[in-house]
Amino acid sequence: MSHRNAPLSETGRLRLARCVVEDEWPLRQAAQRFQVSVSTAQRWAGRYRNEGEPGMADRSSRPRTSPRRTPSRTERRIVKVRLARRWGPARIAYHLRLNPSTVHRVLTRFGMARLAHLDRARGVPVRRYERDEPGELVHVDIKKLGNIPDGGGHRVMDRSTGNQHKKVTTTARYPHGKPKIGYSYLHNAVDDHSRLAYTEILSDESKHAAVAFWARAQAFFATHGITVQRVLTDNGSCYRSRDWRQALTAAGITHTRTRPYRPQTNGKVERFNRTLLDEWAYARPYRSETERRASLPQWLHTYNHHRGHTALAGHPPASRVPNLSGQNT
Structure with a gap:
């Protein structure tokens, strides 16, 4: 699908190409008529000559070659560690001496589920369910x-003060003498x-x-x-x-x-x-x-x-x- 601000849709490209190839318009005249650059008009006219009407469709922007892509052997190692140990990208990267972002991209490319969505014991996605009506389950x-002792525990005070509050709050004690709150x-x-x-x-x-x-x-x-x-x-x-x-x-x-x-x-x-x-x-x-x-x-x-x-x-x-x-x- 064309970008919403693109000057030419697939239909517009076809009309431009036919004006140049079939009606023999000069490239500059066709470019001016369809409000695009001369190089754009030349590109669509060339595709029409070589491929016909199917050549007017959008193509993938993915490069033909990716010389800096992570090697397949490294990708297999990443996936193997993920399946065997259920580690996150940062820990896998440390183990294999890679960049965490590289590991994350590889896991995403292979469609590996997030750890939060896995059953850690078995390494398979968690099965989620929901009953249809209230009360079924x-x-x-x-x-x-x-x-919490009166005056606050160790989450509010420091641990020693929290222990003092425990002693004031209750007289019950464990066998070793610690307050039993x-x-x-x-x-x-x-x-x-x-x-x-x-x-x-x-x-x-x-x-x-x-x-x-x-x-x-x-x-x-x-x-x-x-x-x-x-x-x-x-x-x-x-x-x-x-x-x-x-x-x-x-x-x-x-x-x-x-x-x-x-x-x-x-x-x-x-x-x-x-x-x-x-x-x-x-x-x-x-x-x-x-x-x-x-x-x-x-x-x-x-x-x-x-x-x-x-x-x-x-x-x-x-x-x-x-x-x-x-x-x-």
Whole structure:
């Protein structure tokens, strides 16, 4: 396709060439008539003489020879290292003593997938999927998070001051004497289709806590017009318990567990965990655990209603929920 500012289209080139070759116009007269240079008129007339009408089409701008192109043997070595070790361009370049930009161009030329799109264990592109309707599949997981001492931890203060705050915050101690400030457990449920999320901060990850959390999560999804059909979890002990199985069976929900050592199968909630840490848990320097927990409801509302999601073309999860306001019955 011609450039939009080009004076001649393929039809215009053909008309110019026919004026010169068939009607025997002087090159200067034809160039003036079609408002191009004499050399341009000569080029298209010459192509018409040699190739006819097909010669008026655009040709590739790629050079016939590339004497400075990376040798084929080097390209094969780059591809071999990428497939065998799953390294990025910079590390491959250091290993083979090449320029990183050269390695990047070779990988692009051979259509090698980005490392972010690969399953590192097998070196093949990650298979992505999405359910057609809300509720067809809900991902459930637990994220362990260290508590913040009153006054701020080592992320706000230096480490010695953070340890002093721990001693003031709690009297509990580990056997070796270090303050035992404890952990919080984020129980998360994410709908596969809409990415609508429900999160609670609980004190443990026991089967009783997991079952109670799911009862509230299911009620949350039901309030928003979502009927849960299937739940996907990892192989944690709470999800292998009889109480968990009975709770889902009583609600008519199918339970599926991921394959051992394959957290990417439950990737949507794993990605939500990372977003939760980046944009809430570690987003600003909290002065206490109470302050951080108090900010969670507002962040979760922003995530569900306002924050654009890359998998939803920049729209929030609310855009895919049939009854987010809870007014439709």
